[in-house]
Amino acid sequence: MEHGKAGTTAQAAVRRLRRSLFSRYAVLLVAAVILGSLLSPCFADEPAPDPSGTVTGDRNTTTDAAGNPFVVPAPPDQSAPDYAQKKKDYDEFQAQLAKEPLAGKLADNLGHVRIATNFSWTLLTGYLVLFMQAGFALLTCGLVRKKNAAHLMMLNFAAYVFAFLAYYAVGYAFQFGAVAINAAPANLGGTPTLNHFLLGSGLWGFLGGKGFFLSGPGYDAGSLCLTLFEVVFMETAGYIIVGAICERITFWSFLLCEIFIGGILYPVFGCWVWGGGWLSQIGSTMNLGHGYVDFADSTVVHAVGGFAAMALSVVLARVWVSMGPTEK
DSSP states (O other): OHHHHHHHHHHHHHHHHHHHHHHHHHHHHHHHHHHHHHHHHHTOOSSOOOTTOSSSOOGGGOBOTTOOBSSOOOOOOTTSTTHHHHHHHHHHHHHHHHHOHHHHHHHHHHHHHHHHHHHHHHHHHHHHHHTHHHHHHHHHHTTSOGGGHHHHHHHHHHHHHHHHHHIIIIIHHHHHTTHHHHOOOGGGTOOTTOOOEEEEETTEEEEEOSOGGGOGGGOSHHHHHHHHHHHHHHHHHHHTTHHHHTTSSOHHHHHHHHHHIIIIIHHHHHHHHTSSOGGGGHHHHSOOTTOOOOSTTIIIIIIHHHHHHHHHHHHHHHHHHHSOTTTO
16 A cells, blocks of 8 residues: 555656656747847848848849859959959840840840759658658558547657747757858759858857747748758658657657757757758868768657657667656
8 A cells, every 4th residue: 555655756756757847948949039020120130131032032033044144244253263254244134134124124034934843843842751640640640549540649749849839939940040151042043041050160160049939030932942842841850750769758858859859959960950050061161072962851850859769769778777666
């Protein structure tokens, strides 16, 4: 009898500890949200965002079939040995454009259509990756006991929702808030508004600093297209953990893990590799070849999710070992 009371008391203590941890994490999340909302208007400077996409894409994004640009740029360096030839080519291009203004207008329209086509294809591929969630649900549901099937399906649905909220609030800004500096997605218009590192600068960026809550600089057609495409990969990384901890984790603990992955873990490493951060630039800063190159999401998505799953498995194993016979 006394042993049963001791077990009940231990369970109550564990529940109180979990509530305490949850409240602390909730306070941290609210603080991060408030910080992001305060930082967002501070960084809402030029260039102005283009939410409707009406001016994204012009003659500067027009190329021929071989990838040669339509526009001949003005040579910036007068001390370059080929400056005279480049200046001559530039002057000839401007003279021809003055004689045929319609050609310039057609090039603007063609560049706009090119970017719009890239938007459509990017969104389509993002939708297909998002549908992987259904496959994950069926796969993991078939590997658990019948009594836990409903719980696992709820984890599947909730994972995307809560991870996306964290990514929407701060994660996207942390990952791509400075992508225009070193890794501008030119095929989507370059997203010129995302050009500030919260931590670091230049080739040594550690954390993006624009686009919190997708407002201000983040409220741009190219940025929003990039958001949809990237958020599905974030969720892929976040859902990898389910296979390691299913049937051994509570619903609220899982949500905390998803918020952490979507708001901090995945975006930070994603900034270093895909967002123009320091790791992607070590080819220039340290002369290490092409720098850090991620192949087919092998590290940003799969390694991040896999290591997070391993860490959770270790934690759950330690908790399981420390529990008494009546608590298991």
